[in-house]
Amino acid sequence: MPPIISIVGKSNVGKTTFLVKLLPELKKRGYRVATVKHDVHGFEMDRPGKDSWRHAQAGSDVVVVSSPEKLAMIRPTDHDWTLPEIGHLIGDSVDIIITEGFKREEAPKIEIHRKEVSSELLCTARELVALVTDEQLGIAAPQFGLDDAAGVAGVLEKRFLAGARTESEVTLVTDGKPIALAPFVRDAIVGTLVGLLSTLKGMGSLRTIDLRIKREG
Amino acid sequence: MPPIISIVGKSNVGKTTFLVKLLPELKKRGYRVATVKHDVHGFEMDRPGKDSWRHAQAGSDVVVVSSPEKLAMIRPTDHDWTLPEIGHLIGDSVDIIITEGFKREEAPKIEIHRKEVSSELLCTARELVALVTDEQLGIAAPQFGLDDAAGVAGVLEKRFLAGARTESEVTLVTDGKPIALAPFVRDAIVGTLVGLLSTLKGMGSLRTIDLRIKREG
Numbered sequence: 109m110p111p112i113i114s115i116v117g118k119s120n121v122g123k124t125t126f127l128v129k130l131l132p133e134l135k136k137r138g139y140r141v142a143t144v145k146h147d148v149h150g151f152e153m154d155r156p157g158k159d160s161w162r163h164a165q166a167g168s169d170v171v172v173v174s175s176p177e178k179l180a181m182i183r184p185t186d187h188d189w190t191l192p193e194i195g196h197l198i199g200d201s202v203d204i205i206i207t208e209g210f211k212r213e214e215a216p217k218i219e220i221h222r223k224e225v226s227s228e229l230l231c232t233a234r235e236l237v238a239l240v241t242d243e244q245l246g247i248a249a250p251q252f253g254l255d256d257a258a259g260v261a262g263v264l265e266k267r268f269l270a271g272a273r274t275e276s277e278v279t280l281v282t283d284g285k286p287i288a289l290a291p292f293v294r295d296a297i298v299g300t301l302v303g304l305l306s307t308l309k310g311m312g313s314l315r316t317i318d319l320r321i322k323r324e325g
Numbered sequence: 326m327p328p329i330i331s332i333v334g335k336s337n338v339g340k341t342t343f344l345v346k347l348l349p350e351l352k353k354r355g356y357r358v359a360t361v362k363h364d365v366h367g368f369e370m371d372r373p374g375k376d377s378w379r380h381a382q383a384g385s386d387v388v389v390v391s392s393p394e395k396l397a398m399i400r401p402t403d404h405d406w407t408l409p410e411i412g413h414l415i416g417d418s419v420d421i422i423i424t425e426g427f428k429r430e431e432a433p434k435i436e437i438h439r440k441e442v443s444s445e446l447l448c449t450a451r452e453l454v455a456l457v458t459d460e461q462l463g464i465a466a467p468q469f470g471l472d473d474a475a476g477v478a479g480v481l482e483k484r485f486l487a488g489a490r491t492e493s494e495v496t497l498v499t500d501g502k503p504i505a506l507a508p509f510v511r512d513a514i515v516g517t518l519v520g521l522l523s524t525l526k527g528m529g530s531l532r533t534i535d536l537r538i539k540r541e542g
Binding site: 124127128129131132135140141142143144145146147148149159160162163165166167168169170171172173174175176177178179180181182183184185187188189194196197198199200201202208277278279280281282283284287293296297298300301302304305308314315316317318319320321322323 | 416425
């Protein structure tokens, strides 16, 4: 799963404004980026009368709209998804996931601070990858101005993106829950599965393997 | 992967109209249904000015909006997704996938026909699970009236949904392409992986296992 970093801050402090400055900085360094907006109030992405809206109204559990340029998927849910669940859904099609909100989750954080919005921070220095602020504060976290998206992109690159990974990455989800694997279990799984699959034709140099098992009876 | 059935027919023949009648018939029988709309002309699901729209404009490769009731994911793509690719994305969260369009793909089909729209069918009798029509035609496929969604739901239930599956279902995707597995390879993979995982704590009675391996170096 790609690294997940959360941009947090008080309401109207400028989280989206900073995120849309940060995105082009990461893109021009060659990274693929997913962004996640946490919308506690619910949202409408579809328009009344459109076919996809009619599908959802008629009871569809998952609505997908597919075009040659864009794919959209909308699904009702009975709970607020956690960041590991969202990361699993997004998968390895990107290098990094940046979220807006999710301040209560454990992901490393970038806090946006403006003195006219608040006199105190939401995060402790320990949680902060970077503090984006319009006043210098006496805490032990790297601090950047409100326009210094390049500076923050540099920190993200150094801490989360630079350097090729040197070992296989394995993500395991059982019955919908991500499972942490000890290194020897991970190595046993990779060794066994790659061994089995390499006996199949044309399977010499696989980069990614996605396996789903649904057990019955 | 759940069974995929395509509703096809000429433009304006009433594909969406029939689909929104069929959905409640499947739902009231207790099935979870995903629907897929093929939109060759592209679409806009997002609204200018919304935060998620600003993310996409700023270059986000995948935009997710998460709320306690609903989750939406939008991703740009460089190709028209095939039905197996879309089925893999949707996964086993539903029992059946009904598409609108995709007439060129190999999925079993329900054709909607009205005599004032066309004098001939798009599909051969062999491809058709059901023909929904306002005139009786001399072909060897089950035929239903334009309002007989219950009749079509009955056929889908009998052919694709009834009866519990008796063996484990395994979906394998390598480097983004779904791979067909011979039964003995499938059984070897399930046996090995379930065996390995059952040695971990609390892994007694897993229903689903999702494994992703990304190999490096």
